[in-house]
Amino acid sequence: MKIKLELFGASRDFSNKGHLNLEIQEKASVYDLRNEIIKYLDKNFKGNESFIKVVKSSAFCSENNEIISDNYKITKDQKIGIIPPIGGG
Amino acid sequence: MLHTKIVDSKKEKILTSSAEKFIKDSKFGASVYFLGTVRNINDNKTVTGITYDSHDEMVIKSFEEIYNEAHQKLDIKDKAVFIEHAKGHLNLGEISIIIAVACKHRDQAYVLSRYIIEEIKKRSPIWKKEHYENEESEWLKGNPIANEKF
Numbered sequence: 001m002k003i004k005l006e007l008f009g010a011s012r013d014f015s016n017k018g019h020l021n022l023e024i025q026e027k028a029s030v031y032d033l034r035n036e037i038i039k040y041l042d043k044n045f046k047g048n049e050s051f052i053k054v055v056k057s058s059a060f061c062s063e064n065n066e067i068i069s070d071n072y073k074i075t076k077d078q079k080i081g082i083i084p085p086i087g088g089g
Numbered sequence: 090m091l092h093t094k095i096v097d098s099k100k101e102k103i104l105t106s107s108a109e110k111f112i113k114d115s116k117f118g119a120s121v122y123f124l125g126t127v128r129n130i131n132d133n134k135t136v137t138g139i140t141y142d143s144h145d146e147m148v149i150k151s152f153e154e155i156y157n158e159a160h161q162k163l164d165i166k167d168k169a170v171f172i173e174h175a176k177g178h179l180n181l182g183e184i185s186i187i188i189a190v191a192c193k194h195r196d197q198a199y200v201l202s203r204y205i206i207e208e209i210k211k212r213s214p215i216w217k218k219e220h221y222e223n224e225e226s227e228w229l230k231g232n233p234i235a236n237e238k239f
Contacts, residue, residue, distance in 0.1 A: 009142050009216030010228035059234050061214075065146045067234065081144055085231035088141070088148075088174060088215025089125045089186050089206060 001026060002077040003033060009084040010054045014041065024074065030060050031070040033080065059083040090169040093152040095145045098177035108189035112169040117191035119198040123206055125186040127179050135222040141185060143176045144214040151213040155205055163204060165197045172205065174215060211235040 005020040014020060014037075022036050034055060041051045061081040062068050074080070092111050096103050105122060112120055127139050152172050159165050171189040179185055188205050192198040209215075212235050220226045 008144050008214065009231070012142065013228075057233060061144070061147060065144075065150055081147075083144065083147075083214050083234050084216065084228075085233050086212075086214050087210070087217055087229050087231035088143070088213050089210050 001028065001074060003036075003074070004079045005033075005037065006079060006081040008081060009086070011051075011058065011082045011084050014045075014051060028074055029070060030068050030072045030074070030080075033060070033074065034058075034070070037082070054084050055082070057085055091153065091156045092171045092173075093149050093156075094173045095143055095148060095176050096173050098141075098175050098179055098183075103173050103175055103184040103187050105184075105187065105189075108171040108173075108187055111171045112189050112191035114169060114191060116167065116193070117169065118193055119195040120189065120191040121195075121198040121202040123186075123188040123202050124184050125206075127181050127183050127185060129181050131219060134219070136181070136219050137222055138178055138180050138220045139185065140178045140218040140220070140226075141174070141176050142216040142218070143174065145176070148174065148213045148215060151209070155208045155212070158208075159201055159204060163197075163200060165192060165201055168192050168197070168201060170201070170205070172209075174209075174213070 001024050003022045005022055007018055024036050037055050038052055045051055060068050061083055063079050129136055156170050169191040173187050175185045190198050190201045217229045218226055
């Protein structure tokens, strides 16, 4: 399945396009997606520790703008947002 | 009555006058304006500006949820609330957020204003990248997003 991962906050440093195109297996979960992002960072940023820390501390949100937990099953190609720790105001 | 908006700093600025127009009503006897502005020092570093990033749809949704909760949790039924948050680069002193509330009485207005800003800090997906005098910049650490289902 194809995932368009939309980047926000600190994760914007992962790419200058504002998103990553990732490939995950059928019926993968958000947990698997998280690992796929870490693999991408290992490959493209030599496992940059601060980037990996961002991924590990992030939440994810669905196309419907709902927060989805690690055990959420991704059933189709879709857009998912990565939500690093927040701090507005 | 609620107004929410993400204001793109490249196109426009947050204006207190717009908030005043929106919340003004003779049925309300108390108004509170909260403004967040860009400060020149953070963690002993000299800040020259901040770039704000936002997941716009989720931010607007969180503002609406917070507004609706005020009715249930704080029992403030009659109210006008104006919330705008900036997105993009801001210079020192510029307004990053405005929360203007109008209620019948002052105790409600103060409570509501405080409730909204504290909930936004916990729940609205907004990020800050600080810029410093030595040309460096850094995304601020932040806190994991609070979500009841999470």
